[in-house]
Amino acid sequence: MILRGKLINLFNLLLFIVIPFFISHFGFNYKKLNYSLTEVNLQILKILAYPIYLVLITIMSALIMLKIKRLDNTTLKISLGLFISVIIYYINNFFLVMGSTERIPLIFAIFIPLILLGLLNSYMVYRINEK
Numbered sequence: 001m002i003l004r005g006k007l008i009n010l011f012n013l014l015l016f017i018v019i020p021f022f023i024s025h026f027g028f029n030y031k032k033l034n035y036s037l038t039e040v041n042l043q044i045l046k047i048l049a050y051p052i053y054l055v056l057i058t059i060m061s062a063l064i065m066l067k068i069k070r071l072d073n074t075t076l077k078i079s080l081g082l083f084i085s086v087i088i089y090y091i092n093n094f095f096l097v098m099g100s101t102e103r104i105p106l107i108f109a110i111f112i113p114l115i116l117l118g119l120l121n122s123y124m125v126y127r128i129n130e131k
Contacts, residue, residue, distance in 0.1 A: 038099075038100060039100060042096070042109070042110075045110040057085070060084070060120065060121050065077055065081070067127075067128050088117060091113050095113050
């Protein structure tokens with residue numbers, strides 16, 4: 001059991017050491033081949049932002065399911081959650097397209113939808129304590 005924990009810690013440390021080297025080496029090979037690094041950097045940023053996205057979506061779904069008392073019907077709550085998730089998907093996709101065509105910087109393309117989702121969650125949490 002102790003050996004397993006040490007191996008997991010060693011593996012996690014190895015990932016933190018190897019990933020930056022892999023990213024820099026990977027990008028260098030694409031530059032050497034005269035490929036655009038926009039898509040590569042976009043995918044790397046998406047991978048880095050994905051855990052934050054999952055946390056924000058989970059918070060939003062919990063807020064919808066637990067704190068909307070006007071909708072007693074569970075079907076309406078699920079429909080509202082699906083509608084909001086489709087809107088979030090389209091907003092996220094819109095910013096990804098804007099980032100991949102380089103109309104806005106890639107950092108903004110990844111993190112603006114997360115900031116909007118965080119603001120929506122903050123507003124919903126604020127509305128809980130309003131009474």
